[in-house]
Amino acid sequence: MKRTTLPLLLLALVSPWPVLPSASAAEGGAIPSPALYVGVAGGYNLVLGDWDLYRLPDQGVSPGSSPIVALRVGVQATEWLGVELGVGVLPYTGDGDVSGVAAVYRGDLLLWPFDSEWAPYLGLGGGVYQNVSGDYGDDADWDVHWELGLRGLLSDWLALRLEARHSLTDSFGDGLASLVEITAGVDLFVWAARRGPIPDTDGDGLNDEEDVCRTVAGSVTARGCPDADQDGVKDGVDKCPYKPGPSVNAGCPDSDLDGLPDDLDQCPEQVGPPTTGGCPEAPVDSDGDGVPDNEDVCPDEPGTRDTVGCPDSDGDTVLDRDDECPQEAGVASEQGCLPQAIKDRFSGPIDGLEFHRGRAEIKASSFQLLTDAAASLVQYPTLHVQIQGHTDSRGNDADNLVLSQARAEAVRDFLVAQGVDEERLVAIGFGETTPIADNDTRAGRKQNRRVEFKILVK
Structure with a gap:
């Protein structure tokens, strides 16, 4: 079991510098970079297992779960990478009547996979927990941890931060103790590099960082590339550069929205599958009377649409199958016959x-x-x-x-x-x-x- 004494790390976290708004938030991305920030957080540290932070004569005593207050200072090196140092204080109680104060000193590498105003992040780091209550020794234990968090920009210079951290540290016996820390706090950006305006080489209104075709004026919808029909598909890719159409059809129109571009669609105004050239599939009509079988009451006998596909030889609107005088026009009340x-x-x-x-x-x-x-x-x-x-x-x-x-x-x-x-x-x-x-x-x-x-x- 190690017994090391670490000097208290003093961090000047309250900066005398004036707070400067972040120009990069407006010009480059949501996360200011490069930037310097300080922060404060509070929460709860949950102890899982027997944490060997100190030892009384002939008796192992483990601190219990406790509140935590922490300060931090960090450098946002890029939109996706940050480095952070921090110190925290934990007023604990332990087994029996034991109570005291512990300090934690840590360093973290933070990764932001998304550049957005509300951005999740992943952190990896290490540090030292030290018992600063003299009655129970000044034992110091190493710490390895990882964290998941969320930082939301409230303004160009202030951010809300939520974090969950899992630490592994020394314990009684051969195992490791787990600590789970949940905190909420704020970060104050005390400095952020101001960037000059991003150039727009081709003068199309889209800056060079966003412009795919930086030297040729184009359309905003086509990411700065020429787009004659303004459909969002640049001319070099657009197979129908003068007729607007969706990108899924290589920029060609599809008037009936059946998935077949008009230039390949034999029936551009009627919905139909590619197997019929974009034309509607012909319905089955077994008796060839022009009434589809699914609408034909007499699918095997030719009739007319007016007679729901059934024959009416005398045209008296009484179907032959119900007509007692099928060759002589009559009335329904007389079963198709005349009085x-x-x-x-x-x-x-x-x-x-x-x-x-x-x-x-x-x-x-x-x-x-x-x-x-x-x-x-x-x-x-x-x-x-x-x-x-x-x-x-x-x-x-x-x-x-x-x-x-x-x-x-x-x-x-x-x-x-x-x-x-x-x-x-x-x-x-x-x-x-x-x-x-x-x-x-x-x-x-x-x-x-x-x-x-x-x-x-x-």
């Missing part, structure tokens, strides 16, 4: 319809008949009707054809005027070509002069 009364009204000659002799002018007596027909057509909007005009065989064939066409159109125009969609009506004149009775008799000719309705399958 028999409607079928009868729009199948065959229009009984009671009369025209003025030799003309296509409908007699007023027939207006109500056609008005009722129009009302039925409006009620059943899926119904499409062909209007056929016919004549007897008297007169010129060509004149008869013209007259039959004109009469069919007159009926159509009347129905349209009553609100029927013109696209649902087809007017055709057949002249004398399709008689239904004998043209050699007066009664037969009267039957042949007619207008017929015929329901159309859409």
Whole structure:
């Protein structure tokens, strides 16, 4: 067991120099350097194990955990490296009624991996603990320690500091005693080197320390290098120097943000994977009806988008699978069929319809008949009707054809005027070509002069 006496190290920690603001904090980095600082800290020293700081006759006595007050002086050599000397005082109590005062003298090497206003640091160092209470001897023990800390700059000249230190020192027996010290304090920068302004050789507004292209004027977003499109990718690297784009695309634009630059994207305004050249993947459509299978109620039968991909042969909006009359337009209330009364009204000659002799002018007596027909057509909007005009065989064939066409159109125009969609009506004149009775008799000719309705399958 060693018994050494070390002279008390006196440190002039209160500087008479004026406090100078740190120019480097503003011009070079957050941590002032080079700089000189003094500091004060307080906290608690936790003793783990039997610390052999002194020995009474025939009895080992170990100090217990205690408060600590410390002073320090340090040199911040660079933004990442500092050297520090310190002295601390520990008023302790020990086994039984033992009490006293210990001092610690230490030196540390501090490393700052980050140059920021609030910067963590790592420290390594050594020193000596000395019992300065004469009643129990003046034993001195070596100390090896490491620490983790955080220093935050409150201003150019004042910093808050938090620190946790682990020390190994002498103990009873063959082992080592561990000391854990937790402190908080402040550092006062009493001097910091003032640096002149950092030059800006190319005059682009970015100083040479931050400028990657110091001799060529450039953009701040491209770290001082030329950047014609101002996208932050310098021209020498930018594959699209005159079109702004992200660096991930080598400076080329990606309008649809699908990860494929516009110059390689076959569909630059539509999102799609590279496997399809940037175009949307074609959805599966088993029946080829233009309705994707994931939207198609009948994926194996072609239909339309209006019918959710299912067939509707007669176009009455009742799907064929639900339609009892799939080839004849009807209504949903009749399972896709038409009421028999409607079928009868729009199948065959229009009984009671009369025209003025030799003309296509409908007699007023027939207006109500056609008005009722129009009302039925409006009620059943899926119904499409062909209007056929016919004549007897008297007169010129060509004149008869013209007259039959004109009469069919007159009926159509009347129905349209009553609100029927013109696209649902087809007017055709057949002249004398399709008689239904004998043209050699007066009664037969009267039957042949007619207008017929015929329901159309859409």
